[in-house]
Amino acid sequence: MCIKPFAQRGSSLIELIMFIVIVSVALAGILLVMNTTTKGSADPLIRKQALVAAYSMLEEIELQDFNSVAGVTPSVTQANRASAYHIVQDYNAFNTASVFALADAASAAPLLPNYVVNVTVANVALAAIPAASAVQIDVTVTAPNGEAITATGYRTAY
Numbered sequence: 001m002c003i004k005p006f007a008q009r010g011s012s013l014i015e016l017i018m019f020i021v022i023v024s025v026a027l028a029g030i031l032l033v034m035n036t037t038t039k040g041s042a043d044p045l046i047r048k049q050a051l052v053a054a055y056s057m058l059e060e061i062e063l064q065d066f067n068s069v070a071g072v073t074p075s076v077t078q079a080n081r082a083s084a085y086h087i088v089q090d091y092n093a094f095n096t097a098s099v100f101a102l103a104d105a106a107s108a109a110p111l112l113p114n115y116v117v118n119v120t121v122a123n124v125a126l127a128a129i130p131a132a133s134a135v136q137i138d139v140t141v142t143a144p145n146g147e148a149i150t151a152t153g154y155r156t157a158y
Contacts, residue, residue: 043145050143053099053115054151057139060102061091061119066135066157088135088155092121099141114144126154133157 011019065087076086076094082102095118098110120138125131134156142148 046143046145047147047149049112050115050141050147050149051151053112053117054139054141054149057117057119057141058137058151058153061088061121061137061139062153062155064088064091066133066155088137089121091119091137094119116142118142124154126156129156 068085068087070085073087073090074080074084075092076084076090078096078100081100095116097114097116099112099115099117100110118140120140121135122138123131124134124136126134134154137153137155138150139152140148140150
């Protein structure tokens with residue numbers, strides 16, 4: 001008579017422990033990646049809001065007249081931004097501690113509180129265009145987390 005060897009069924013204790021260790025390491029790696037991703041998930045939103053605020057202000061300035069058609073114009077303030085006539089140079093040294101909508105400049109409720117906006121307008125010579133006929137506009141928006149975004153544009157007297 002031939003005796004058959006005992007057929008193995010199931011798994012041994014060592015195989016079970018190895019399975020648990022491998023699955024635990026893989027799960028820890030996945031959770032570490034998810035934790036890093038979740039922790040910084042709000043940062044892109046803050047950066048995008050600062051970027052949109054900077055380019056919005058830059059566009060507002062670039063759409064102004066280069067030279068005044070009415071004579072002397074006042075410097076831009078938050079209160080007179082929408083109500084007074086301004087030229088590009090009037091925005092030099094404009095700053096505000098929050099971002100307000102242009103049509104709602106006198107409101108006490110800013111769209112983006114704690115986003116600091118600083119504007120610099122400086123004469124610049126561009127190739128064949130003399131410095132008196134071109135300006136460089138730098139709009140810097142500092143987000144609540146301290147990150148500064150600068151949007152730069154040029155405006156000429158055309």
